[in-house]
Amino acid sequence: xALLAVINCAVNVPFSFMAVVGNSLLLxxxxxTPGIRSPSYAFLCSLAVSDLLVGLVVQPIHILYLLNxxxxxxPAIVWFSTVFLVTVSMSxxxxxxxxxxxxxxxxxxYPSLMTEKRASYIxxxxxxxxxxxxxxxxxxxxxxxLFPVYALYLVITTFSYTGIYRILRRHQLQIxxxxxxxGNLNNENTCRLISSRKSAINTFIFYIFMLLCYSPTxxxxxxxxxxxxxxxxxxxxxxxxxxxxxxxxxxxxFCWRLRELRKAVYKVLDRCVKFVxxx
Numbered sequence: 585x586a587l588l589a590v591i592n593c594a595v596n597v598p599f600s601f602m603a604v605v606g607n608s609l610l611l612x613x614x615x616x617t618p619g620i621r622s623p624s625y626a627f628l629c630s631l632a633v634s635d636l637l638v639g640l641v642v643q644p645i646h647i648l649y650l651l652n653x654x655x656x657x658x659p660a661i662v663w664f665s666t667v668f669l670v671t672v673s674m675s676x677x678x679x680x681x682x683x684x685x686x687x688x689x690x691x692x693x694y695p696s697l698m699t700e701k702r703a704s705y706i707x708x709x710x711x712x713x714x715x716x717x718x719x720x721x722x723x724x725x726x727x728x729x730l731f732p733v734y735a736l737y738l739v740i741t742t743f744s745y746t747g748i749y750r751i752l753r754r755h756q757l758q759i760x761x762x763x764x765x766x767g768n769l770n771n772e773n774t775c776r777l778i779s780s781r782k783s784a785i786n787t788f789i790f791y792i793f794m795l796l797c798y799s800p801t802x803x804x805x806x807x808x809x810x811x812x813x814x815x816x817x818x819x820x821x822x823x824x825x826x827x828x829x830x831x832x833x834x835x836x837x838f839c840w841r842l843r844e845l846r847k848a849v850y851k852v853l854d855r856c857v858k859f860v861x862x863x
Contacts, residue, residue, distance in 0.1 A: 588818060589650045596647050596825055599832040603639025606835030607632045613848035620844045623703035624687075624783065627680045628838065628845075630707040634672040635831035642666055643828050650821065660722075666824065667730065668718035670798070673830070675710045677794055678737045681744035684784045688751045731805050734798075741791060748784045786841040793837060797830035 610632040614625065642665050649662065683703075687694045721730055800823035804816070839846040 589821075592821055592825055593647050593650050596643050596650070596828065599825075599829050600639045600643035600647070602832040602835075603635055603643065603828075606832060607636035607639065609849050609852055610835050610838060610845070611636065612852045613845060616852060617848040620848055621700060623698045623700050624680070624683060625845075626700055626703035626707055627676055627683060630710065631673060631676045631680075631834065632838075634669050634676065635834050637665075638669050638828055638831040642669060643831075646824060646828070664718050664722050666827075667721050668714055670801075670827065671714035671717050671733070672711055673794070674734060674737045674798070675714060676707070677791055678741045678744075679706060679710060680787050681741045681748075681791060684787050685744040685747050685751075688748055688755070688784060728809055731802075731809060734802060734805075738795075745784075745788055745791065748788070752784065789841060790834065790837055793833055794830055797827055797833070801827045 611629065614621065614629045614632070642662060645662050645665075683698060686698060690697060717730075717733060801820075804820060804823050839849055
């Protein structure tokens with residue numbers, strides 16, 4: 585048992601560090617590079633803040649608990665912060681999927697429908713709603729309250745990506761027809777469609793990795809609902825560790841899939857290196 589706890593800690597320590605460094609670089613890139621700001625990036629910034637808090641607050645406390653520290657404080661602090669930040673992440677990913685669906689479905693009217701200010705207000709509303717959800721859970725201690733909420737997020741996200749897939753198929757045919765008629769793809773409408781298609785594919789990749797990291801916890805929640813007497817603390821410890829890994833993976837995915845953001849992060853890194861070396 586002690587050996588498994590040490591292994592769990594050994595896994596969490598580097599991932600906690602990666603979450604703090606990676607998401608700090610992302611936020612620095614968002615702040616110092618106004619040219620990359622957009623409604624979509626406002627949601628990604630909100631997700632980066634949530635991931636940063638996971639690596640900075642939740643994972644260190646989780647590690648202390650695994651080492652038999654803060655045993656009394658752990659249920660109160662970690663469960664509340666975990667529910668809060670997980671709800672922020674899931675609701676933000678759901679909103680991102682709806683945003684990409686809207687960008688494809690109303691691609692010509694999208695810039696007027698979703699502005700950066702509106703996206704910021706939506707992101708703030710998600711944080712407030714997530715905080716209220718965490719408070720309600722803390723007062724009830726009932727997983728029956730949380731599971732339907734998370735299941736609803738997954739259903740909405742699945743619905744959004746199903747709609748995105750159908751639209752992409754239709755747009756692909758449209759692009760091929762325009763290419764045959766015009767002999768090139770340089771018209772503004774087609775370029776906008778291609779950009780929206782790439783963005784939708786990127787967010788779908790983010791969603792798949794989030795689903796992989798969250799699945800063990802969601803499965804255990806479902807098991808706990810049906811078998812309240814079945815505790816399995818070791819399984820919950822490792823499930824939470826896998827869930828926390830998503831906060832470390834997201835910055836890597838963002839830099840891999842989003843070229844403009846990757847360039848902005850490189851610039852931030854270059855400034856940090858010059859500052860440290862005194863150049």
